[in-house]
Amino acid sequence: MSSAGRSVAPYVGLGVGAVAAVLVVGVVLTALLATVAVTAVSVSIAALVLRSLLNGARTR
Template sequence: MLRPKLPDIPTPPTTTVTPQQTQAPASSAGHPVAPYVGVGVGAVAAVVVVGIVLTALLAAVAVSAVSVAIAAVVLRSLVSSAHKR
């Protein structure tokens, strides 16, 4: 019978663990740490404003759809009552 040959499992190499440095590098006195914070805040504000505008548009479409549905029901009832007379 034909049997597949499984590959040998390699043994992982032994490594020594060195502790990593946990201190942040010191920044220079004349250089700001985060020079683009103002741009980030402006971008976040723009995204929030666009979200609010899109939500308002969605609410306007929903209100319009409900009003059209109500008008259709009223017109349907008026037409059906006119045919019954």
């Protein structure tokens, strides 16, 4: 018990909830960042393939 005679249990519960919320937000943001990175790589590969096909069609 604290010096005021109240239990600290509710504050511990609040701390656990805050940590869980921060972890969830971190996981979601990391997933979004990974999605953006994969999309950027896919678009760049598609652009390279398209450029290669167009250059091949011009030289023939």
